Amino acid sequence: MYRLDSADIARRVAQDIPDGSYVNLGIGMPTKVANFVSGDKQVIYHSENGILGVGPAAAPGEENINLINAGKQYVTLLAGGCYFDNAESFAMMRGGHLDIAVLGAFQVAENGDLANWATNEDKFPPAVGGAMDLAIGAKKLFVIMRHTTAANMPKLLRRCTYPLTGQAVVSRVFTDLAVLDVTPAGFRVVELFGSNTLEEVQAVTEARLLPAAEA
Amino acid sequence: MIDKRLGSLREAVADIPDGASVMIGGFGNSGIPLRLIEALRQQGTRDMTIISNNAGVAEEGIASLLRDGLVKKIVCSFPRSAGSVWFEKRFEAGEVELELVPQGTLSERIRIAGAGIGGFFTPTAYGTALAEGKETRVIDGRGYVLEKPLPADFALLKAQLADPWGNLIYDTAGRNFNPMMAMAARVSIAEVHEIRELGELDPERVVTPGIYVNRVVAQEAQHVPA
Numbered sequence: 001m002y003r004l005d006s007a008d009i010a011r012r013v014a015q016d017i018p019d020g021s022y023v024n025l026g027i028g029m030p031t032k033v034a035n036f037v038s039g040d041k042q043v044i045y046h047s048e049n050g051i052l053g054v055g056p057a058a059a060p061g062e063e064n065i066n067l068i069n070a071g072k073q074y075v076t077l078l079a080g081g082c083y084f085d086n087a088e089s090f091a092m093m094r095g096g097h098l099d100i101a102v103l104g105a106f107q108v109a110e111n112g113d114l115a116n117w118a119t120n121e122d123k124f125p126p127a128v129g130g131a132m133d134l135a136i137g138a139k140k141l142f143v144i145m146r147h148t149t150a151a152n153m154p155k156l157l158r159r160c161t162y163p164l165t166g167q168a169v170v171s172r173v174f175t176d177l178a179v180l181d182v183t184p185a186g187f188r189v190v191e192l193f194g195s196n197t198l199e200e201v202q203a204v205t206e207a208r209l210l211p212a213a214e215a
Numbered sequence: 216m217i218d219k220r221l222g223s224l225r226e227a228v229a230d231i232p233d234g235a236s237v238m239i240g241g242f243g244n245s246g247i248p249l250r251l252i253e254a255l256r257q258q259g260t261r262d263m264t265i266i267s268n269n270a271g272v273a274e275e276g277i278a279s280l281l282r283d284g285l286v287k288k289i290v291c292s293f294p295r296s297a298g299s300v301w302f303e304k305r306f307e308a309g310e311v312e313l314e315l316v317p318q319g320t321l322s323e324r325i326r327i328a329g330a331g332i333g334g335f336f337t338p339t340a341y342g343t344a345l346a347e348g349k350e351t352r353v354i355d356g357r358g359y360v361l362e363k364p365l366p367a368d369f370a371l372l373k374a375q376l377a378d379p380w381g382n383l384i385y386d387t388a389g390r391n392f393n394p395m396m397a398m399a400a401r402v403s404i405a406e407v408h409e410i411r412e413l414g415e416l417d418p419e420r421v422v423t424p425g426i427y428v429n430r431v432v433a434q435e436a437q438h439v440p441a
Contacts, residue, residue, distance in 0.1 A: 048318060049242040049391050065244055066389030072243040072296065083387055085394045085422070086242070086268075087326040090319025094339065118344070124303055125313055127293040128345065133319035136338045167342040167358075 001204075002194025003176040011036040013102060013144050013174050017043055021099040024048065024134055027071040029144050030102040044081075046098055048130040050089045053081020070130065090130070093137035101138035103131065105145045105170075107160045110186040110207040112170045114143065115162035128165075135166030147175035147204060154206040156180070156187060177201050186210055219381040219431050220410055224254040227404050227432045231260050231369050234287075238325065238370040238396040239267040239277060243296070246389030248373040248406040250434050252276050255371070256283055264288040266325070266367055268318065268392055272298035281305050290365065292318035317345060320362050322395055328364035329398020329427070337362055370400030374423070377407040378414075381428030382421045390422055397427040404430040 004012065006029055014036035017023060024046045025031050037043050045054040047069045054069055055076035063074035077083075092098060107115040114135055118126040135141060148154055156173065172190070173180045178201050179190040188210040192201060202209050221227045228251060231237065237255070241247025256279050265286050270293075271278030280286050281301040289311060294302050305311040316324070317339050327335060336359035340346045350361040372393045374383040383405055385393065397403045405423075410433050 047388070049245065049388050051388050064387060066246055066385075067387040068243060068245045072245075077387070083385075083390065086318070086322040086391045087395050090322055094319060094337065124295060124306060125315060127295045128315055128317050129293040130318040132317040132343065132345065133339045136341070137319075164343045 001177065001200055002196050004193055005176070007032065007036075009144055009174050009176055012179065013142055014038070016142070016172070017041070017100060019043070022046060022052070022097065024093070024098050024101045024138065026101070026103040026131070026134070029104050031069075031071060033102055033144070046089070046092065047075070048086075048089055048093075048134075050084045050086055051075075051077065051081065052084075053078040055081065090133050093130070093133045096137060096139060098138045100140045100142060101134045102142045102144055103134060105143045105155070106162050107155050107157055108143055108145075108170050108173050108182075109157050109160045110182070111159070112168040112182040113160045114141070114165045114170050115160040116165045118163040120162060131165050135169045140171040141169050143170050143173045145173070145175060147177040147201070152204070154204060157206045177204070180209070183210070188213065218379045219425070219429060220379055221430050221432045224250050224406070224432055225258070227251060227406075227430050228255045228258060228260075228371075231255060231258070233260055234262045235260065235369055236264040236266065236367040238367040238392075238400050239265060240370070240372045240391065240393035240396050241276075242268050242388070242391040244276070246373045246385065246391045246393055247276055248371045249276050251371040251404060251406045251432070252280065256280055256285065259283070259285065261285050262287045264290065266290040266365065268292055268321065269296060270294035270299055270302035272296055273300070278302070281311065284310065286311050288312040288314065290314040290316060290321070292316055292321050315345065321365070322392060324362055324365035325392065325399045326395040328366035329395060332364065334361050334363045336360065365399065367396070367400045368402065370396040370403040372397055372403060372405040372428070374405050374407045375409070376416060377405055377410050377428070377431040378412065378416050378425070379410070379431075380413065381405065381425030381431055382416050383407070383423035383425075383428060384416055384420050385422055394423045397423045402429045403427055404432070406434050407431055408434055
C-alpha cells in the first residue's frame, strides 16, 4: 500500500486551504500544515490563547515569554496581527468566524463524530483544552491522522468507541492513504494516494467507503 | 485618594485564607503571576481551589502549590502538559480533585461571573462526557449545554503596566485569562512589570479598567526569596 509520510499529509492539507482563510491549527501534526501553505496565499492563523496573525517561530534570542502559541512554543506576530483575551478568542471559534480548523484524531465516524481528546485506556484524566470548542465552531473541520492505529486497527469507524469531542463535526479527513469527505451518506473518497485502490483502503477501514463522485 | 499600590508581594496575598478559591491568570507561562504564586506558596495557604487554564509544569508556579500539598481542587482545561509531574502525582494519589472544563467554556464561565450573567447555553461539549449531568436544550435545531458562572474569592493576575487606580495594560498574548479573572473575583491582585503615575497610561490601551482590580504590586517589589 502506498503511504504518505506525515510531512506529505500536511502538504496535502495545505493544498485545501484557500487564500484569505482564517485558520486554527491544532497542536502537533496539524501545526506542520503551515510549513506547506504556498507563499502566494495569504492565510491568517488564529491561536486559541488570543492571537490572530501568528507568524513563524521566534528566532533564538528573540523569544518573548508572553508570545506563545497553543502548543506553548515561542512565536511571532505578523504585520496586521492582533491580540485579544481568551473569552473573545473562543467567541471567535464558537461564533463560526474561523474558516478552517485542522485537528488530529484518535477516531472519526462516518456521521462526522470526532474522538480526539480521550481514550478508554487513559491512566490519567486527559486534557481537553480548546478541542471541543474548535470542533463545534470552525466552518470546516479538517482531520489529519494516520489511517489506522499503530496496532493496525481502523480509525475510520461506523461509530466512535472513544469519548467524543463533538458530534457530526468533521468535514474532511486526510490520512496517509487517502482524502475522504464526510457526507450524509458516509465517507466519500476524494483522492486515493499513489496506486492505492478503493478495495485496499476499504480493507483497513471499518466504515463503508463510497467511491469518488464522478467528475 | 484611591491608591491600590502595595509595597510587597507578601502583603498582597496575606489575607488569602485556607480553603479560598483562587483564580490564576496565564496560559502556560504566558501572562502568569509567578511571583504572587510564590508568595502564596511561602505563606502556606492550604486547601485551595485553583482555577487556571493549566496545572503547571516542573517545579514552578501552580506545580509548586501542588507539590507542597496546598491544593484541594483544580478547575482547568489542560491539566497535563509535558512536565506536569506534580499534577499527575497528586491526582494519582487521590490528593487533588479535578474539574475539567473545555477552554472556551472556562473563560466564558469566568467572564459571566464577572458580568452578572446567570448562565449560558453553549454548543461546546454537547453530546460528550463533559456535558454529563448538565441541563441541555435544543435551540433552533442545535444542541446546547447550560453552563453556570464560575466566580472566585481571589484572582492573581499578571500585567505589563498598572497605575494607582489599578488600570492594566498587558504585553502581547499575556492577557489571555487575566481580564476575565479580574472581573470574576471578589479581590483581584495584579503583579505588574511596572507601575506608572496616574495619567501616564494611554487610556486607549487600557484593557482591564481599574474598577475590577483591588491591589497592584510591582513584580520587583520586595522580591520573595526563592
